[in-house]
Amino acid sequence: MNKDFISVQPISSFNAWEAMRKRRRLFSFTLELSARCNLNCRHCYLNVPENDLAAQDAELSFQEITALVDESSSLGALWALVTGGEPLLRHDFFDIYMYLKRKGMVISVFTNATLFTKEHVHLFTRYPPRDLDITVYGATKDTYERITRKSGSFEAFKEGIALLLENNIKFNLKAMALRSNIQELPQITALCREYSKAPFRFDPFLHLRFDRDHLRNQEIRNERLTPQEIGTLETLDSTRHTALKKECRRLQAQYPQERDCDHLFRCGTGRGSLAIGYDGWCRMCLSLCHPECIFDLRNHSLTDVWEGCIPQALTKRVQNQALLAQCRNCTFRYLCSWCPAQSYLEAGELDSLIPYLCDAAGKRSQSIMKDIPLPVSL
């Protein structure tokens, strides 16, 4: 008998991940429970009011969700990210969460923390999620509520955090870096580091809305930081700066293999994960909502989508030669946030250049890549 009966593996370095990726097996999925949110954040790509009946009617039912979780489990998925909108708005959140647990899913939850009750504390104490990620919009009431546009939300947020702290529930804090809170980012960072030992991170890149609402998209654009500001923020955050530099070096080593590739999807989308939208539409990743890359789970099984529709979509090639010419030889490519999903949200095409992202990559690289040698072939 082989005596190595049991091995204990941290989830992030689980042996099977790499093998599953190579064989294109589903190992994780995002479960977007609702587009509704109790907040009305200026920068949000999805939220609709919590009492939006049309959005509520479109939501997957509990029975539909459990059927999709069963199918995901049969396909091998081990990790579920539960998000929204605000997922805690679902009256059946507890049932959905426990269903995922009882299927043996490792769970991450993204929430704004303003709706926590003692019942949530009890649930998360007994059945902890692997990650409980909470977004912080401001360190003061004025800034927080300037972004959320909901009176009383800062107090609700603080109460939610206090409940977690009192009950020793682990959580991660993160922030969006916005025009409306950039002046307070140092205080937000300090607040996050005070409340949570997990590494703090901020995201300065704002997606446009999935519903393509022009007014809301303009609000999002107004919240974007300039490329110069993004570069400066990253320079000031030494942990982030060091991590980015390391990742750039790693990606540069892959460069020769990628140079002549004209596949549209060169990220990991559709290769090990997918997103189940609140309305039953499956997306190859959370942000990709191009009509040729979304699939109706009320008319297709998840297995058909995973094994048929997504592989077909993954064969797409870049048609825009200008994109190929510019991106392929760009020395800033390792710091660029361009992807087909962003391209579609910004320009309505999957392969458009996005000048804002080009500028941002250039400014970020001025500090991060200045002492990293360029690939030999450039």
Added chain:
Amino acid sequence: MEKTISIDTVYVPSEEVVARQVGGEFVLVPISAGVGDFEDAVFTLNEEGKAIWDRMDGKRTLREIALDLGTEYDTPIEEIQRDVIGFTEELFRRRILHQIPRQE
């Protein structure tokens, strides 16, 4: 809570653990706090570990499980018994297995 594993006792998987096949691996996923001693880990069993696990059906003692395995593996029965006890100790310590009274 050190407790000696008895070969004439029945052990069963905790209801707070889900056993699954994932990417060709047989995986135990603890779902509640205090089960499994790592907060951020899953347990994988090799083929032999799975063979022991599959026999923990709430009816058989460890001695009976070892006897049954002896018909499949070309290993002395004393060694199989030691392995079954060792396996059970590891998972019992982590509350992945429970001891139950034998059901006649």
